[in-house]
Amino acid sequence: MPSRLNPYISFDGDAKSAMEFYQEVFGGELAVHTYGGFGGEAPPGYEDKIMHGMLETPRGFTLMGADNPPGMPLNAGNNIAVSLSGDDADELRGYWDKLSHDGTVSVPLEKQMWGDVFGMCTDRFGITWMVNIAGEHQS
Secondary structure, eight states: OOOOOOOEEEESSOHHHHHHHHHHHHOSEEEEEESGGGSSOOOTTOTTSEEEEEEEOTTSOEEEEEEOOTTSOOOTTTSOEEEEEESOHHHHHHHHHHHHTTSEEEEEEEEOTTSSEEEEEEOTTSOEEEEEETTOOOO
16 A cells, blocks of 8 residues: 555544544545544543544545544644645535535635635634635636
8 A cells, every 4th residue: 555645633522423524525434443442441431432533535535533532632623724626626616515514614715816716614623624626717
């Protein structure tokens, strides 16, 4: 298997809901493993929390995430942005619609000065997403 770069997002106790939401957005296979499911003793209150989750999509995206372990500080949402880019406008607009729904749009998805269509939003879980549609021209 070749080396690859994957976004890995830490959550404050809602990793399962977040990863299931991303599965609804992108499709694919989601594998989640709880702190209690790895054997040994899970931290108190973390038995059902996600120690590691991985979503692999039909389009080749891989997104990983977990609930932050106890005692580790979490700065949710401001330490990561995920970029989706390509030239399939319908596909990328579909992702945008789902990710921005119930979220906050900071840059509307529209033609930018560099010629591409670009938008940035923060989803309902506090994760920032950048969507760039290469070479799409709007009239």
